[in-house]
Amino acid sequence: MRCMNQEDGKLDKVAITGIGMISSAGIGTEPVLGAMTSGTHFFNRQAEKKRSLHPKFPWPEASLEQPDVPWPAGAAWADIKKYANQAAHQAVAVSRMAMEVSGAAASDQAALRCGAVVASGSRTDELSPLIGKLGAMAQTDPRPLAKLLYDEVPDYSYLRGIPCQSGQFICLAAGFLGSNVAVYGEAGASGLGSLAFALRLVQSGELDRVIVTAVGIPLPPPMLVAFDRHDPLGLEARPGRGPFDVNRGGTLLGHAAVAVVIERDDIAKERGAPRLANLLACEAVNATGRNIALDMATRMVLEQSARQPDFWWAHGAGSIAMDLTECEAVHPLVKAPATSSKGTIGNTFESAGLVDLALAVEALKSKQVPPIGLLETPDPALGDVDFVMKKARQLRATSNAALITALDPRVASAGAAIIADIGE
Amino acid sequence: MKKKIVISGMGVVTPIGDSVESFWTSNLQGISGLRLEDRMDLSALPCGWVSATVPEETKKVIKARWGDSNQAWGDILMHTAVSQALDDAQFKGGLKRPAGLMWARVWPGPSGSFPQDYVDFMKSAGERYLTAGNEPGDVVAYLREKQEEERLEASDLSAFPTELSAKLGVPLVASRLDATCSGGLRCLIEASRLLQMGKADFVVVAAVVSRSNHYTLSQYAQLMALSRWRGPAAQASMPFDKRRTGMVINESAGALILETEEHARARGVKQHYAELGGWGLAIDTVHLTAPRVDMVERVMRTALEQSGLAPNQIDTVNAHGTSTRLNDVTEAKALHRVFGEHMQTVDVCAVKSLTGHGSAASGILETVIASLSLCRGIIPPVTTCTEPDPECNVRTSLTPIHRPVANVLKNSFGFGGQYASIVFRRPESARP
Numbered sequence: 129m130r131c132m133n134q135e136d137g138k139l140d141k142v143a144i145t146g147i148g149m150i151s152s153a154g155i156g157t158e159p160v161l162g163a164m165t166s167g168t169h170f171f172n173r174q175a176e177k178k179r180s181l182h183p184k185f186p187w188p189e190a191s192l193e194q195p196d197v198p199w200p201a202g203a204a205w206a207d208i209k210k211y212a213n214q215a216a217h218q219a220v221a222v223s224r225m226a227m228e229v230s231g232a233a234a235s236d237q238a239a240l241r242c243g244a245v246v247a248s249g250s251r252t253d254e255l256s257p258l259i260g261k262l263g264a265m266a267q268t269d270p271r272p273l274a275k276l277l278y279d280e281v282p283d284y285s286y287l288r289g290i291p292c293q294s295g296q297f298i299c300l301a302a303g304f305l306g307s308n309v310a311v312y313g314e315a316g317a318s319g320l321g322s323l324a325f326a327l328r329l330v331q332s333g334e335l336d337r338v339i340v341t342a343v344g345i346p347l348p349p350p351m352l353v354a355f356d357r358h359d360p361l362g363l364e365a366r367p368g369r370g371p372f373d374v375n376r377g378g379t380l381l382g383h384a385a386v387a388v389v390i391e392r393d394d395i396a397k398e399r400g401a402p403r404l405a406n407l408l409a410c411e412a413v414n415a416t417g418r419n420i421a422l423d424m425a426t427r428m429v430l431e432q433s434a435r436q437p438d439f440w441w442a443h444g445a446g447s448i449a450m451d452l453t454e455c456e457a458v459h460p461l462v463k464a465p466a467t468s469s470k471g472t473i474g475n476t477f478e479s480a481g482l483v484d485l486a487l488a489v490e491a492l493k494s495k496q497v498p499p500i501g502l503l504e505t506p507d508p509a510l511g512d513v514d515f516v517m518k519k520a521r522q523l524r525a526t527s528n529a530a531l532i533t534a535l536d537p538r539v540a541s542a543g544a545a546i547i548a549d550i551g552e
Numbered sequence: 553m554k555k556k557i558v559i560s561g562m563g564v565v566t567p568i569g570d571s572v573e574s575f576w577t578s579n580l581q582g583i584s585g586l587r588l589e590d591r592m593d594l595s596a597l598p599c600g601w602v603s604a605t606v607p608e609e610t611k612k613v614i615k616a617r618w619g620d621s622n623q624a625w626g627d628i629l630m631h632t633a634v635s636q637a638l639d640d641a642q643f644k645g646g647l648k649r650p651a652g653l654m655w656a657r658v659w660p661g662p663s664g665s666f667p668q669d670y671v672d673f674m675k676s677a678g679e680r681y682l683t684a685g686n687e688p689g690d691v692v693a694y695l696r697e698k699q700e701e702e703r704l705e706a707s708d709l710s711a712f713p714t715e716l717s718a719k720l721g722v723p724l725v726a727s728r729l730d731a732t733c734s735g736g737l738r739c740l741i742e743a744s745r746l747l748q749m750g751k752a753d754f755v756v757v758a759a760v761v762s763r764s765n766h767y768t769l770s771q772y773a774q775l776m777a778l779s780r781w782r783g784p785a786a787q788a789s790m791p792f793d794k795r796r797t798g799m800v801i802n803e804s805a806g807a808l809i810l811e812t813e814e815h816a817r818a819r820g821v822k823q824h825y826a827e828l829g830g831w832g833l834a835i836d837t838v839h840l841t842a843p844r845v846d847m848v849e850r851v852m853r854t855a856l857e858q859s860g861l862a863p864n865q866i867d868t869v870n871a872h873g874t875s876t877r878l879n880d881v882t883e884a885k886a887l888h889r890v891f892g893e894h895m896q897t898v899d900v901c902a903v904k905s906l907t908g909h910g911s912a913a914s915g916i917l918e919t920v921i922a923s924l925s926l927c928r929g930i931i932p933p934v935t936t937c938t939e940p941d942p943e944c945n946v947r948t949s950l951t952p953i954h955r956p957v958a959n960v961l962k963n964s965f966g967f968g969g970q971y972a973s974i975v976f977r978r979p980e981s982a983r984p
Contacts, residue, residue, distance in 0.1 A: 182687060182688060184687075184690055184692060185688050185689030208840060211840050243833075248730065257686050259674070260680050260686060260691075261681055262674065262677075263673075263674040263675060263676070263678025263680075263681060264678040266675075266678060267678050272592070272595070272596055272766075273671060273674065273766045274592055274593065274596070274597055274766040274769055275596035275770070277770035278596070278597055278771075278773055278774055281767075284774075286771035286774070286775070287775070287840065290732060292730045292970070293840075295835070296969045299835045299837050299969075300837040304835070305834065305835060305836075306833070307834060307835050308731070308835040308970070309729055309738060310729065311727050311730075312727075324725075328742075328746070328751070329745075331749065332748060349695060352692065353695040353696055412725070412726075413650065413724065413725060414723065414726040415717050415724070416718045420723060424723045539714060540717075541713065541726070
């Protein structure tokens with residue numbers, strides 16, 4: 129098994145060769161960056177407003193315009209559609225977008241060295257709304273509970289809920305045959321845990337190319353209520369209620385799906401793939417406290433990349449506690465302009481870290497860091513962080529690296545990544 | 553592979569033993585953990601009337617030791633197994649760098665193998681529906697008044713990594729993985745990767761499954777994956793027997809401590825259970841649930857090749873052996889392709905014959921048995937394979953086989969096209 133370059137012991141250089149994204153702003157990264165720059169946001173603006181406009185649903189949401197994305201055409205795909213839930217549809221859609229950029233595997237042999245990693249939450253998007261109805265039915269139905277569930281739970285529901293199932297579809301769409309695994313939320317660092325995992329697969333020589341996919345679907349009400357009790361969710365999406373603001377009121381909800389393809393740089397170069405950026409380092413850490421986890425993850429990526437970033441794409445959850453933790457952990461280590469997407473498209477949980485990485489890749493290319501949505505007055509308790517406000521910040525032409533950080537709600541895990549211009 | 557990666561500690565909680573030694577003894581003696589699942593009415597299901605859960609007496613001991621806790625039962629089982637493994641590895645703290653954690657917790661549901669808990673959960677969900685309906689806003693308003701149900705669903709998010717970080721005294725590079733029933737082996741492989749890459753010197757691998765309840769059994773019954781055996785319950789899981797009809801759902805937890813040999817030696821630990829060899833991983837995109845011979849063959853060949861071993865250097869295969877019609881014959885055909893005539897001398901072990909199928913946890917439990925086979929030169933019997941399937945034609949035994957074991961090949965496969973295979977070698981200085 130090849131593990132690192134044999135001659136010098138150095139880890140392989142890794143390129144990002146594909147990105148696909150669907151968010152409340154639309155398809156791709158451009159609409160999000162454009163909205164951030166123009167000060168637009170997407171809370172409660174979509175056609176799909178069932179939850180967020182319901183009078184008793186207290187939290188604004190940045191939902192997808194069209195949550196039901198089309199399933200690929202063809203007989204093979206029609207046969208397996210019954211095994212795919214809504215999240216799988218979105219995962220396949222963004223993966224195909226990313227693969228359009230990255231390009232197909234050159235041969236069957238190459239396909240064996242390509243795989244998938246899926247960032248997953250500990251929940252299903254299907255059973256939660258169904259279980260109450262079945263529980264009510266069970267109160268009067270004469271059938272034993274097991275028989276009732278056998279009869280009434282839709283066929284293949286269990287299989288649709290398997291976290292790594294999306295990965296099999298993604299591999300089918302990408303033509304990858306190497307391996308597939310899901311990384312759950314507890315150590316997921318909003319998707320950066322999956323990216324760190326994928327990076328190890330490439331750097332260890334197990335695979336040459338990995339597609340990392342994450343879908344942040346609407347959280348079921350019980351989980352939202354639990355999150356809200358632990359750390360209040362944002363009740364208002366208006367100026368002054370965004371990340372890092374002194375008047376921020378909590379995380380604003382968002383939904384998104386994202387796929388990022390990473391690949392050994394020499395192989396990407398050899399096959400003429402578009403190399404969008406280099407992924408220099410990515411780590412996710414669990415600890416007894418989120419501050420310890422983020423401090424450790426940030427130190428690790430700074431050391432591994434041997435780079436001081438030119439800007440910091442922060443998680444910026446908008447939560448009073450998490451923003452404080454993030455600034456206390458990162459600001460002592462990194463002095464760079466900071467931005468966040470959460471005031472524009474909300475916190476997309478499992479996919480948030482990957483969404484931010486994808487946005488940072490584009491920002492790095494354009495040498496322009498967009499401002500933080502809904503941020504009016506930075507919280508002085510956060511220290512003298514150089515938040516990008518109101519208008520985009522132009523970077524120097526020599527700027528070439530970005531730090532991305534991410535945190536998990538409720539659990540003490542955090543992730544960090546450093547990307548750099550491909551010229552590096 | 554540059555570094556020697558060793559298994560230096562092991563822990564288990566299973567239907568047939570709550571320690572490594574008792575689990576091993578049960579395997580050698582052919583003691584079954586399979587029981588008629590009479591805690592719930594399963595009579596109307598087309599299959600799946602037997603399960604293999606942790607005995608009530610063992611649960612009482614664990615609960616008494618654990619005290620009053622809000623933790624999910626699966627996490628408690630996993631902590632129990634990890635504590636055993638850390639003690640077994642003579643871990644006394646003092647780690648100087650972040651440790652690794654690769655873990656799998658199957659069934660992130662509202663109850664473990666406690667049918668009454670699931671009934672209570674359904675009752676609570678039903679009351680919510682009757683009061684508030686399904687409109688998210690109404691459900692939120694209802695739940696904000698209540699506490700209980702949200703606690704159950706929120707427990708899906710586990711604090712296990714945080715708790716283990718506190719126990720080890722260092723932060724963790726951790727991943728909770730899902731690779732369906734190959735998840736345990738995948739955790740082991742990824743732990744080895746962390747060590748090989750120098751990301752950690754000491755890694756905890758843990759997996760748990762606890763889901764013998766109405767929902768899980770009904771859904772596996774929908775898939776017709778469970779045993780339809782109507783005879784004695786202990787015979788319900790019979791890998792490679794011609795009468796096999798499906799698998800048996802199991803409750804169990806397992807934990808392994810992996811470290812570089814150098815790190816273990818520096819801690820004063822010189823004897824180990826096994827040395828990790830190479831592995832093979834694959835994703836099949838042709839079928840969702842059915843295994844394929846060429847995929848099994850591929851991962852086994854890769855594991856052998858990466859280990860630098862020829863097939864005739866493998867002494868025993870620790871099979872996936874689920875007792876389903878298709879899995880066992882598929883695995884057997886692939887074994888014949890890889891081993892050819894050598895299959896006549898390869899002894900095949902199938903732990904699920906006594907424990908049932910513990911999904912991701914199986915990979916860990918079966919690694920424990922594979923490791924002890926290396927150390928002790930004994931291959932446990934497959935006591936339920938009394939009428940071997942000629943179509944499988946693998947060499948199983950009804951009694952323990954005593955023979956030197958230098959190399960074991962271990963397989964795990966799963967729904968969603970998951971395939972994993974790994975080689976374990978006898979360490980230079982094996983644990984007695």
